[in-house]
Amino acid sequence: MKAADGQVKPEVYNTFTKSPCASMCMGTEFWRNKYAGLAAQAFNALGVDGIYMDQACSSLACFDPSHGHAIGGGTYWMGGFKTLASEIRQRCVPRGGPALAGEGCGENWLPYLDLMLSLQVSHERYAGPDGWETIPFFHAVYHGYGVFYGNYSSLTMPPYDELWPDKFAPQEPLKLLDRKFSRQFYLEQARAFVWGQQPTIANFRPSHLKDRAEELAYALRLARIHARARQYLLHGELLQPPTVDVPMAELEMSRLSIYAGQQGGLKEFRKTFSPVLAAAWRAPGGAVAVAVASISDQPLAPSLRLDTGAYRLPERGRIYRIDEGVRKQVGDWRGKIAMLKPDLAPLDACLFELQP
Numbered sequence: 264m265k266a267a268d269g270q271v272k273p274e275v276y277n278t279f280t281k282s283p284c285a286s287m288c289m290g291t292e293f294w295r296n297k298y299a300g301l302a303a304q305a306f307n308a309l310g311v312d313g314i315y316m317d318q319a320c321s322s323l324a325c326f327d328p329s330h331g332h333a334i335g336g337g338t339y340w341m342g343g344f345k346t347l348a349s350e351i352r353q354r355c356v357p358r359g360g361p362a363l364a365g366e367g368c369g370e371n372w373l374p375y376l377d378l379m380l381s382l383q384v385s386h387e388r389y390a391g392p393d394g395w396e397t398i399p400f401f402h403a404v405y406h407g408y409g410v411f412y413g414n415y416s417s418l419t420m421p422p423y424d425e426l427w428p429d430k431f432a433p434q435e436p437l438k439l440l441d442r443k444f445s446r447q448f449y450l451e452q453a454r455a456f457v458w459g460q461q462p463t464i465a466n467f468r469p470s471h472l473k474d475r476a477e478e479l480a481y482a483l484r485l486a487r488i489h490a491r492a493r494q495y496l497l498h499g500e501l502l503q504p505p506t507v508d509v510p511m512a513e514l515e516m517s518r519l520s521i522y523a524g525q526q527g528g529l530k531e532f533r534k535t536f537s538p539v540l541a542a543a544w545r546a547p548g549g550a551v552a553v554a555v556a557s558i559s560d561q562p563l564a565p566s567l568r569l570d571t572g573a574y575r576l577p578e579r580g581r582i583y584r585i586d587e588g589v590r591k592q593v594g595d596w597r598g599k600i601a602m603l604k605p606d607l608a609p610l611d612a613c614l615f616e617l618q619p
């Protein structure tokens with residue numbers, strides 16, 4: 264990919280070797296063939312199930328006249344990506360083709376990618392207190408058309424690559440974070456759950472099942488409920504959220520370098536959050552449910568106000584609670600507004616299904 268001055272603009276990701284990389288032009292057959300060849304090799308010979316396509320969902324302007332595409336802007340980048348995705352799937356046909364995952368969310372890539380990386384659920388961990396607040400905007404529009412995945416939600420310091428210089432090696436690889444940061448982990452897990460993303464944790468080690476049993480139990484509980492509620496949390500449409508009335512809480516947050524070069528180390532800050540997260544969903548058949556997750560270690564009794572009229576529900580019905588074990592009736596509603604006042608146990612999570 265050439266800039267307007269005709270030069271390649273190097274990108275340096277390895278902070279130790281400083282070796283430069285370069286973005287490749289999607290408008291060239293040469294690069295698409297190379298990429299599809301590598302992907303087919305990984306799929307057909309190594310047996311991988313999916314390909315993570317770094318920089319997919321980024322579109323660049325290339326000014327190289329010898330590539331045969333329009334100079335600068337144009338449709339060639341997306342056209343090239345479409346051809347690349349189809350080329351990969353054709354070369355991998357024997358087993359149905361790999362799942363293709365992108366590095367972000369982008370409208371233009373929705374037809375070609377199976378998975379879209381949505382790391383913003385862990386925004387504070389990589390960006391610190393920068394004034395931005397993550398909202399599920401892309402999910403609100405496109406949840407039914409893509410699968411969102413990814414989370415930096417971790418209980419440890421970032422991993423270290425043994426090929427990096429010894430002098431940067433941590434004394435204790437993947438050292439456990441102080442438990443005062445566990446509620447940040449809960450917040451990241453809860454966001455992914457109520458916003459209908461695939462359950463993900465980073466840097467998992469089997470020892471965490473013992474050393475961080477409560478945190479892992481939470482992640483697993485959310486994953487089990489997600490598995491029981493895929494008509495909402497995987498295939499559903501995100502509706503306007505309920506109003507949640509509950510006292511705010513202050514959380515200890517950590518900001519960490521994701522690549523474990525570790526220059527900089529861990530930075531701490533505090534942030535105020537609602538300890539109860541909630542989102543409303545409509546399943547393809549029309550049923551509506553509210554996903555709720557508490558990140559508090561105390562029992563809570565929030566009030567949730569649902570605009571059942573806006574959800575196209577009739578004026579009366581029954582409310583069921585679904586958790587990892589059971590589905591049971593907990594109340595009913597009449598009129599155009601449903602009020603829920605659940606008694607949430609510490610670190611509780613569930614769906615409230617509104618049955619006309």
Ligand SMILES: [Zn+2]
Nearest residue numbers: 288290325330
């Ligand atoms: Zn080009």
